[in-house]
Amino acid sequence: QGSTYAGMAAGLAETSPVFRDVLERCDAVMGLDRPLAALFQDAAALARTDIAQPALYAVSAGLGALWRSWGIEPVAVLGHSVGEYAAAPLAGVLTLEDGARLIAARGRLMQALPAGGAMAALLGPEAEARGLLARHPEIEIAGLNAPTAMTVAGPEAALDRLLADPALGGGTLLAQKLPLRHAFHSRLLEPMLDGLAEVAGATPHHAPLLPVVGNVDGSVVGHHDAAGAVRGGARDAAGDGLHACGGAGRAAGAERVRADGGAGAGGGGEPGPASAGGRAGWGEPG
Numbered sequence: 001q002g003s004t005y006a007g008m009a010a011g012l013a014e015t016s017p018v019f020r021d022v023l024e025r026c027d028a029v030m031g032l033d034r035p036l037a038a039l040f041q042d043a044a045a046l047a048r049t050d051i052a053q054p055a056l057y058a059v060s061a062g063l064g065a066l067w068r069s070w071g072i073e074p075v076a077v078l079g080h081s082v083g084e085y086a087a088a089p090l091a092g093v094l095t096l097e098d099g100a101r102l103i104a105a106r107g108r109l110m111q112a113l114p115a116g117g118a119m120a121a122l123l124g125p126e127a128e129a130r131g132l133l134a135r136h137p138e139i140e141i142a143g144l145n146a147p148t149a150m151t152v153a154g155p156e157a158a159l160d161r162l163l164a165d166p167a168l169g170g171g172t173l174l175a176q177k178l179p180l181r182h183a184f185h186s187r188l189l190e191p192m193l194d195g196l197a198e199v200a201g202a203t204p205h206h207a208p209l210l211p212v213v214g215n216v217d218g219s220v221v222g223h224h225d226a227a228g229a230v231r232g233g234a235r236d237a238a239g240d241g242l243h244a245c246g247g248a249g250r251a252a253g254a255e256r257v258r259a260d261g262g263a264g265a266g267g268g269g270e271p272g273p274a275s276a277g278g279r280a281g282w283g284e285p286g
Contacts, residue, residue, distance in 0.1 A: 004052050006043035009059050013037045018069045022062035022096065029097045030054050030104040049182060053082050053107035054100065060086030061096055076220075078213035080143070081185070092209035105199040109192040110182060117183030118156035120163060123149055124173035132173060136162040142185035153183035 012019040013036075023036045032039065032051065036058050045051045060083055064074075079087035085103045088094040094102070119142060122129045129150055133139055138158035143151040152159070159177070162168075168175050182188070212221040 004046040004055060006041055006046065008040050008046075008055075009062070010037075010040055012062065012066070013040065016062075016066060018066050019062040022065050023058055025096055026054065026058040026061070026100040029100050030058075032104070047179075048111060050104075050107040050111035053110070054104045056082045057086050057100060057103040061089055061099070064090045074210060076211040076213055078215065080215060084215070087212065090210065091212050092206055093212065094203065094205065098203050102199060102203050106196055109195045110184070110189065113182060113189065113192055115181045116156055117153065117181065117186065117188045118159040119151060119153045119178045119180050119183060120159055121149070121151050121176045121178060122173060123175075124171075126150070128167070128171075128173055132162065132165060132167050135165065140183075140186045142183070151178075151185075153186035153188070155183070155188070159183075 009019070013023060014020075020037075027035050030036075032054060034042075034045075036055060039045050039051055039055055046055060060079070064086065067074075074090055077087040077091045079085070082103060085094075085099050085106075089096045089099050122132075126144075126147060133141065133152065136154075136158060139152050139154035139162050141150055142153040145151065152162070163175055163177060167173055208221070213219075214221045
């Protein structure tokens with residue numbers, strides 16, 4: 001979330017039967033108020049968590065289906081946040097429709113949370129960033145994107161105090177507040193975990209047909225259980241960020257794939273014009 005924009009995927013939806021089929025299958029089960037192709041044109045709707053997350057899932061899943069239609073097969077999958085849900089069907093862990101139902105429920109549960117959370121991207125040496133965070137204990141690491149890039153989250157008032165810290169006054173650390181109303185991947189999402197666990201526990205899961213690389217520490221997940229992931233150490237499935245508190249993040253999975261050769265690996269990020277900036281450090285948090 002944060003990388004959506006009006007008009008995204010419009011060309012693919014219009015010209016690719018494979019991509020359009022994925023959108024229509026998602027439309028049939030997500031329970032949205034309009035078809036995804038119409039929502040892709042609505043910037044205000046795409047700013048809502050309950051729309052953005054299903055939309056990003058559908059785009060990522062559609063791209064995976066399109067690559068496969070061209071004969072490009074993944075040898076492993078990974079994803080960050082919404083991207084993990086999109087990667088699961090590629091690996092055979094979830095059906096496309098079950099993943100669509102699950103991400104739609106996740107988006108609705110997060111949208112229903114009270115406003116007041118906020119997020120920011122930090123660029124600079126990790127040790128200095130952690131020193132800054134030590135002075136602002138209400139703010140958590142939501143994702144380690146690269147050795148010099150992280151996303152942080154917490155109550156908006158606390159984040160504003162961090163952004164006013166003199167350490168950000170022209171030194172080696174840079175910060176940018178993200179246009180979001182929730183502190184994704186932080187303890188502020190705890191109230192929605194029970195609801196997500198209930199939906200995830202009722203969702204059929206299957207043994208992966210491809211290696212699924214986890215974002216917690218870059219290890220290959222041998223058995224994917226979303227309900228357990230909500231309650232256990234890999235709770236990033238719920239987006240609550242305990243992986244970040246432990247000092248890991250999306251970079252770990254990417255490094256694992258790179259170390260293993262990477263060719264043919266597939267996965268879900270959060271596609272859009274912000275993605276290039278995200279690789280440089282201005283992350284997409286959803």
